[in-house]
Amino acid sequence: MKPPVAKTVPHERVQHSDHVEDPYYWLIDKDDKDTTAYLEAENAFTASVTAGQAGLRERIFQEIKGRTKETDLSVPERKGDWWHYSRTEEGKQYGIHCRLAASGPNPPALPEDGSALPGEQILLDANVLAEGHDFFSLGSYDISPDDRLLAYSTDFDGDERFTLRLRDLSTGADLADVIPNVHYSTAWSADNSVLFYTVADDAWRPYRVMRHVIGTPAEQDAVVYEEADEKFWLGVGLTRSERYIEIGLGSKITSEAWLLPADEPLGEFRLVRERETGVEYTVDHWAHPDDAAGDVLFIVHNADGRExxxxxxxxxxxxxxxxxxxxxxxxxxxxxxxxxxxxxxxxxxxxxxxxxxxxxxxxxxxxxxxxxxxxxxxxxxxxxxxxxxxxxxxxxxxxxxxxxxxxxxxxxxxxxxxxxxxxxxVLGGFDPEQYEQLRVWATAEDGTRVPVSVVHRKGLAADGTAPCLLYGYGSYEASMDPYFSVARLSLLDRGFVYAIAHIRGGGEMGRIWYEQGKLLHKRNTFTDFVAAGRAVVEQGWSAPDRLIARGGSAGGLLMGAITNLAPDLWSGVLAEVPFVDALNTILDPSLPLTVMEWDEWGNPLESAEVYAYMKSYSPYENLAAVRYPAILARTSVNDTRVGYHEPAKWIARLRTIALNGRSEQILLKTEMESAGHGGKSGRYDAWHEEAFALAWVCTTAGVEADGAAVDATAAETAPVTAEVTGAGA
Structure with missing residues (x-):
């Protein structure tokens, strides 16, 4: 089966006197039948090329499933007169949210078999709500102070636009109150009569806080706050004391908070401190036990240079x-x-x-x-x-x-x-003593030491023969901290090393770590990851012919950038919902989230310097006639955060320019419906998707299903030959 070839349509971008041809711009039109045809052709090609991995995919899926206690429940949390918890049942995709009348200070003992607690009340069964839908996501889940009503919201498309409903917990019936097109956050008034919620504008920016009086039509809901500055988003919630309702506003670098006594829901919100560009702060409230005048706000802030x-x-x-x-x-x-x-x-x-x-x-x-x-x-x-x-x-x-x-x-x-x-x-005989974790260090271009967290099976020799999956993100001060993964065991038990590169742009080493990886310092994010990859090789944990890089969203931008910077360092790159057409997106304020992103990346519309800098690293802009590693890009047409067109354009251009010799190495997989930014919603569906990714990782790193490494010379042709034969091509 031949790889798809996307048509080209003349389209010129002119900015700051720079003229750029973008022949795949047309892919931004989701309603164009040619766009759909191209995405479906790419899916068919990917299915053909990876058909030989079907057996390995199924084995990995069964390993994930077999290690997971499918019928299980969370540790109950005390709130007032109730213990609240959620549980899962074998064969069901989604969680079941429950409560149990509290007696005594200690949480109830958890049944060994993970079954329901005696006397529980089911408040919301997501499996029931999801019936008849291929996708389901629960947004808000907020119980009123008197424990009588549940505010919950649902999304059945993956675009993160929710419908809010109210449920009477004494009867299990939903009230007539239905509010469409809401965002995530909600907050109850102290007397249970009012629910505050947020809505997003056309750019998917939460910009309004609304007040809904229970039992009244949604059309009568009042706007209590509207944020006009397109760089700011907002949320609403309660302080920990539940004495105040808080509206929190933020851009990437500035924040502001407003408070309203929860027992005065029809009152006016009061400003904590006026926003000041570059100053961020968060608020919580402590209620003095004897004198309300002695109440205290806790403020965590970076004003006056407190970086x-x-x-x-x-x-x-x-x-x-x-x-x-x-x-x-x-x-x-x-x-x-x-x-x-x-x-x-x-x-x-x-x-x-x-x-x-x-x-x-x-x-x-x-x-x-x-x-x-x-x-x-x-x-x-x-x-x-x-x-x-x-x-x-x-x-x-x-x-x-x-x-x-x-x-x-x-x-x-x-x-x-x-x-x-x-x-x-973790079922199936998991023994943590069979694995070892450690922290190693890479040295960046400018001499900065970059931490890398590593895990592998004990006894693995650092002699350069092991395959390795290196993960990174590096944006928004989000820290990719060490975590446990059941799915990861399928790699470790096949002899993989797994590593997380804690690169600049994240927050692992403090605020300066973030500042050094954003705006006109963004290139540090990419060179840090390359340095981490080279350190993994130099310290004997892997080698370029078996080193795989993985990242998603802004981490997908990272994946695109590092393939351009060091294409010979990686055997493969797994880019998920990747932000690879960054410059074109940040130039278009009509796209969701773009204006809010300017504090993170800069504003290339106004600044020629930012434009040139972004153009120097944006993956789509910097493809070259070199041999790229194997690439698998995954996306969804319903993704609100990173448009499907970004990886689609990237892959289309890669096909025309990469000197790979084997086009089977460049793949695009698009969820045409029933998925969002995080992929499919049901846990079994998600396990299948992860099994697909890990089977591709294993094959690309030259690892057979039983864990043995494929001969390095045969790995260039044998795996793909098997895949194409299996597809009946």
Whole structure:
């Protein structure tokens, strides 16, 4: 089967006196029958080329399924008179959300078989809601303060535009209130009479907060806040005390908050502190037990040059006056402060790892001295879990590492004792002692040391013979912290090394790590990843003929950039929903999210310098007549965040310019419906998709199904020959 050849249509882009031909621009039109025909032809070609991997895909799918406890439930969380939890049942795609009347301070014991707890009430069964739909996503799930109503929203297309409904939990019936086209966040008033929610504009920017009075038509809902600046988005929610409703606004570099007493839902929101370009802050509220006038706001902010953020307090009556509590530390990135009745919890990052500390109130005054919660693994991720109880003597924590499955702990505030409540079971004889995790370092072009987290089976020799999958992201200050993956075991048990490159543009090493990987420093993100790949090779963890790179969304931009920068370093590149036509997208303010992105990438419409810089790295703009690694790009036509046309254009141009010799190495797989930015929604569907990706990774790295490496010379032709034969070509 021959690879598709996309037609070319003349289209010129002119910006800052720069003339660029873009013959595949036409692919942006999703309604064009030629676009559909091209995407379907690419899908058929990909199916043909990868047909020989079907057996391996099925084996990997069965491995993922076989290691997963399909009937299971989460650790219940106490909220008022109820324990809330969710559970899954074997054979069902989605979760079931439940509650159980509370008795005693400890969560109920979890059944060994993962079955329902006696006496539970099912509040929402997502499997029932998803019936008749190929895609399902739950947006908001918000129970009223009196535990009587549930506000929930659903998306059946994958475009992240939800319909909001209200359910009477005493009867299980939905009310007549139906509100279409809402965004994610919601907040209840204290008297249960009003629900605040957000809506997005045509660019999918949440820009309005609406007030819905229960039992009234949605057409009568009032706009309580509208943000006109297209660089800002907003959300609405409750402070931890549930005394205040908060509207939080943010651009990539600036934030602002407004508060309204939750018992005054028809009142006016009050500004905490007016936005100032470059200043970000978050707010939480502590309620003084004796005197409301003594209430305190916790403010984590970067004003006045506090690059790694500082924790301040402010009186509720004067929220814009901030008094330092925990001073700025260039070695510690403060992330969040959460207020409880008797203490507050500080989340932070230090030395590339996450941390949590508990700080008491002493005589009604918050203490700057806290107790860090310690764990004994060399690399890990820890964070506060869902802690809905404001008055609580325990803190729910989530913990995981590359060898330890996701774990739920309760931390006793008074004694510091950690109690393991649940560790996600991994079936099939999994033994964490058979695996080893470590941190290695790469040296970037400018001498910066870049951390890389590595995991592999014990006994694996660092002699350059192992295949390796190297993952990266590197944008928006998002940290790709060490985590556990059941699916990853299918690689590790086939002799793979798995590595995460903690590159600049992320937040792993503090705010400076982010600043050095954005705007006119974005190239550091890409060269850091290349340096990580070279370090993996130089330290003996793999070799270029078996090293695979993987990334998605902004990490897909990374994948496109590193194939241009170092095409000979990778055996293959897996680019998922990839932002590979970055310059054209950021030049078009009519596309979803573009204007909000200017603080991250720069505004190439206004700045010739930004335009030239983005053009120098945007993958679609920089394809060259070289031999590229094998490439698999995956996308969805319903993706709101990264348009399907970006990878479609990229692959179309690659086919005409790459000197690969074998076009089977360049593949595009598009979900034509029933998927969003995160792929398919059901867990079994998602496992099948991951099995597809991992089978391609194994084949591309020259690994057979049983884990043995394919002979390096035969790997150039044998796997593809088998695939084409299997397709009946």
């Amino acid at each position: 790694n953020f500082e924790l301040a307090t402010a009186p509720i009556g004067d929220p814009g006056t901030w008094t330092p509590l925990i001073a700025h530390d260039p070695a510690v990135r403060l992330v969040e402060a959460e207020a409880f009745a008797t203490h507050f919890v500080l989340s932070y990052r230090k030395d590339g790892l996450t941390g949590v500390a508990v700080h008491p109130f002493v005589d009604g005054v918050p203490s700057a001295t806290g107790t860090p919660i310690a764990f004994d693994e060399p690399i890990y991720t820890v964070g506060t879990g869902n802690n809905p109880e404001y008055h609580s003597d325990r803190l729910r924590l989530g913990f995981a590492s590359m060898v330890t499955p996701s774990s739920v702990y309760d931390y006793a505030i008074a004694t510091g004792e950690l109690t393991l409540l649940k560790r996600t079971p």
